[in-house]
Amino acid sequence: MSPDGRAHLAALAGFDQMTTARLNLLMSGRSPSEALAMARGDVPPSPAIAGEFHRYGDLRRRWAESGRTIDPGAVAARCAELGVRILVVGDADWPAQLRDDPRRPAVLFAQGDPAVLDARRVGVVGTRNPTRRGAQTAARFGHELAAAGVCVVSGLALGVDGAAHRGALDAATTAPVAVVANGHGSPYPKRHRALWEAVAESGLILSEWPPGTAPDPFRFPQRNRILAALSEIVVVVESRIRGGSLITAREAAERGIDVFAVPGPIDERAAVGTNRLLLDGASPAADTDTLLVALGLDTRRAGRRCFDARPRPVGDAAVVLRRCQQAAQCVESVAVGEEWDLARSAIALARLEHAGWLVEAGGWFEAADEYADLA
Amino acid sequence: MFASIPSAVLFGARGHRVTVEVHVAKGLPGFHVVGLPDESIREARDRVRAAVMSSGATWPDTKVTVNLAPSQQRKSGSGLDLAIAVGVLAASGQVPVEAVARLALIGELGLDGSVRSVTGVAPMAGVLADLDIVVPVERAHEAWVVSDARVRPIRHLVELIDVFHDRAPWPDHDVRVVGLDRPHDPDLADVVGQPMARRALEIAAAGGHHCLFVGPPGSGKTMLAARLPGLLPTLARDDALEVTMIHSAAGVSLPPEGLVTRPPYRAPHHTSSETSIVGGGSHSLRPGEISIAHCGVLFMDELPEFNPKVMDTIRQPLEDGEVRVGRATQHATIPSRFQLVAAMNPCPCGEGGRPGGCECGEARVAKYSGRVSGPLLDRFDLRVRVERPVVDDLLSGARGESSAVVAARVAAARTRAIERQGSVNAALSAVDLDVVAPLHPAALALLRNEIERGRLSGRGYHRVRRVARTIADLADLPGDEIDDATVALALEMRTSARPVRSSSVVA
Secondary structure: OOHHHHHHHHHHHOOOOOOHHHHHHHHOOOOHHHHHHHHHOOOOOOHHHHHHHHHOOOHHHHHHHHHHHOOHHHHHHHHHHHOEEEEEOOOOOOOHHHOOOOOOOOEEEEEEOHHHHHOEEEEEEOOOOOOHHHHHHHHHHHHHHHHOOEEEEEOOOOOHHHHHHHHHHHHOOOOOEEEEOOOOOOOOOHHHHHHHHHHHHHOEEEEOOOOOOOOOOOHHHHHHHHHHHHOOEEEEOOOOOOOHHHHHHHHHHHOOOEEEEOOOOOOOHHHHHHHHHHHOOOEEOOOHHHHHHHOOOOOOOOOOOOOOOOOOOOOHHHHHHHHHHHOOEOHHHHHHHHOOOHHHHHHHHHHHHHOOOEEEEOOEEEEOOOOOOOO | OEEEEEEEEEEOOEEEEEEEEEEEEOOOOEEEEEOOEOHHHHOHHHHHHHHHHHOOOOOOOOEEEEEEEOOOOOEOOOOOHHHHHHHHHHHOOOOOHHHHOOEEEOOEEOOOOEEEOOOOHHHHHHOOOOOEEEEEHHHHHHHHHHOOOOEEEEOEHHHHHHHHOOOOOOOOOOOOOOOOOOOOOOOHHHOOOOHHHHHHHHHHHHHOOOEEEEOOOOOOHHHHHHOOHHHOOOOOHHHHHHHHHHHHHHOOOOOOOOOOOOOOEEOOOOOOOHHHHHEEOOOOOEEOHHHHOOOOEEEEOOHHHOOHHHHHHOHHHHHHOEEEEEOOOOEEEEEOOOEEEEEEOOOOOOOOOOOOOOOOOHHHHHHHHHOOOHHHHHOOOEEEEOOOOOHHHHHHOOOOOOHHHHHHHHHHHHHHHHHHHOOOHHHOOHHHHHHHOOEOHHHHHHHHHHHHOOOOOHHHHHHHHHHHHHHHHHHOOOOOOEOHHHHHHHHHOEOOOOOOOOOOOOO
């Protein structure tokens, strides 16, 4: 496709309320410039587009507005400035996994090296607000998979996604892939700016939308389907009963991609979604080896980060640590469970935390493993 | 002819003595009130005239002038009705002037001559304490608390006229206040389980610390707060008098014996206006909720739902123990030394108290918790997470320790603190803390670790030491030094007001 065509397609993707389905409707049997003219309202809409205009009352007006404000040349220049390549179907670098996808994107914006997708790939997804254990598990998967030469695919969101990426980057062997729901150039969430840049530096960040696109809520489910399609297997680390990661799991299942879920305690809100996945037939992901075996790889324990050098707790501390390894504890729950005075429970928890056995957030203590600093 | 009757008006929580001067002389018939009366007093003209005529006396068909001295101060309220009426009767020669000498009068008149109750009789009677005072029957118990002389409760202007003419003795009304028996403070025994929250309440009571409960709906935050006054000691005589004055001025019903002896508990709704919380309003500058809660507990449920302006305005009274309400021409200083207890959810969905429980987006959480300003949060020595009680505990029918048992420990701890430094622990300054709350090296190491990890600010450090001092007082540990277990518990009592996120750093 000519550079102009790419610029027109990139501009079109940035139209207000643009979705993959609408973009594909516009592009069916037309060149990008024809499609752009139709979206702007310069030429009469095709029956399919007219139907779309009819169903969504102000779409015609919004697109006309976008057509006036969006300049294809500027979009292409902005992509070049950010080092973002505009990929279209048929390009050599177009991800092979998306070639025959039922809901194939019309265009992809790629920052980094598309060749990292040639490695074995595992999608690691989960809630934005995981428990400490969930975040550590995600970091562990990220690290151990990368160390075993597997590419981690995730979404750069807060919580599980971020931890998986941090784990993969920490292993510094196989670069991770991120699929994001907004445009390049404005990392979302802002807290992950450094992480975003690190992934772009060593791996690949893919987006369906041009630079400057806001992270609108409707874009996340669309992102999840690309994330699922790019993975060979998808593992859901933690999810509440309604979570975006369950959409990823469903998209994966629709594509015949195996879904794994990390089992959690039945009374843990952050594990209800994953436990439900297991009930629905997902495979349990007990450790990284499970995932490696599912990929047909067997590099047992090769990726362990380090060995534990912390002094073993004794006495009260041992009792408390055992509790925390089962579920998150607070001073009150330990005191009630062990029938201790509150102060005794508080000091035992404080000492364990100081020794690095526990991590505290908002008064809740959870057991820390060697991945705690990446979680 | 001329008569001068002492009476009083209310201003803030204080009474101000007013002399009602009445002059009746020849001239065009008319009735004038001068001396900066506001609308409510000017209306008194019609009430007084009708009441006098209904009581069988005659209204002088000459010029009647009433002056309210001191005349540069604006006056408000209907409590001067009775004084004006008696003044007119005396000045027009219908009652002997010597009969009304050394007699102060407070009360509103009905058109039929009946004497109605007014708010603020206690503080008004307070400034007339050297005189015999005539008050409406319903408020006699308030006047009795503060008056050094005789209190003369009456129901009707006719009774007063009869007494002045020696036709009858002072009426002997039944002044018992019925139907106002205050229910007893709710008992802490009703709170099942929740050892942490119970302990926090005990510490708050013993140290006078402001306390914030953070927990999901249904975790019993309101129930806990309502039990705090029951743990506090009975008010000292001076405090009780002050509280009685404020309650009377605000129109809060007083207990039958007149004197408020138990710490008040006020729980204004979160839609309350700034004026209703802080005080002010009309010319009399009515005391607000923070003053009514003087020497007691102010409970602000759903703290982030309060108007941010309201939250900001209570900061200064929290610091100073009194509120200065000013208007263009006048201001009043009203005591407001209250203990603040507040409750909030950790996040809009309410489930953010446990790791991985919250479903809210980051932006929503930030907006919610951002409504409570940092400076206000800083005032809470105790910030306690409250969890829903365990179902088994609820159904077991077991009861916790009763308020009486806890109150005894609280009283002992308060005595220890007051013998040591003359105030409750919440009032300890950083310098005092070094003297009265030295730390064991292990405890110091614990705090140093928290500070170095950026989880404890300088202010937080002092707060933790204050709370630790109270915990040690309650436990009656030997020696002044505070050990590490006590500090660890104190650190636990200052949780973040934000939901738990695995990546969050606790403030």
